[in-house]
Amino acid sequence: MTRGAPFYTADSVTKSFGGRQVLKSASVWGWRGAITVMLGRNGSGKSTLMRIGAGVLRADSGTVHMGGRTYQRPRLHELARAGLYFHPERGCLPIYGSLHDHLDAIIARFGGRYDEAIDLTGMAELIDVPLIELSGGELHRAEVASCIARAPSCLIADEPYAGVSPIDAERLTLALNHLRARGCAIITSGHDVPALMAVADEVVWVTSGTTHALGGPAEAADHHQFATEYLGPSLRYSARPHSPVF
């Protein structure tokens, strides 16, 4: 699918841990107003590529391009100043303090409002509760609220659907659609294939230390090797895109 130049690219990334090469030459792209979904088996290097792309892990080689600027040694705080927001699988908000405190910090730094973030995530009643007192699902919603409040130009979210209840997964889908509609370039990953395929504009398959751009969800579902080696027989025919939930 032709979308013009990507807003964000992690290009030709290599990374080894000890003697094990996890990424041989992996790339991922994000376009403004589009969601790129990275899929691949456990241990294929999705999280490693995202962490390198977000500047929290040093690559052996490779570069990051964002907003027309090239980062040879990307660092998250530099990318964040240029509009990136990183949501790692382990969470992105300190458990001390309330969502109100954290959103105030984000607004003080980058401006904007957080009414929509609260409404979309249903956190109005919990906004002043210390995060340490929230359940895992509520904490996840608080983190999604922080992503929306930041209104980033580019969001990298590692496995945001992991361990999320169906109702919260629906809220997350709403949040991703909201950010996409605002022109955010979103790169995400996970194993919840139906949910991810429903929001995906582009699918990237991470396998054998490299990446393959498969096109849209329909093309990805029809990709024989991807369907055989990743989706497996039970998901193979149900991975076609559903209507997005708005």
Place this chain on the structure above:
Amino acid sequence: MFWLLLRLMLLFITRGKNGMGTPSPGGMIVAAIAAGIIAYSELTFFRERTLAANLGVWHGWYAVLPAAVSFMIDALLWAFVPGLREFTWIELA
């Protein structure tokens, strides 16, 4: 940065004043405490570091501060607990 600091601390602390490569029990205890502090800060401050970086703030202090505290503990122990300076694993054996 984290692993470099940890290695440097282990090197300096376990060396103590008993000569290169001769760890003392006191040094090992301090090294264990230092490693514990860093491991704790790595786990505890992961979210703090991520939020700080997402706000565009360099987050290295979360790695540097525990290391500095560990060095101070080490220095105080070696300064005020003379037994730690004399007692070596070889003597213990």
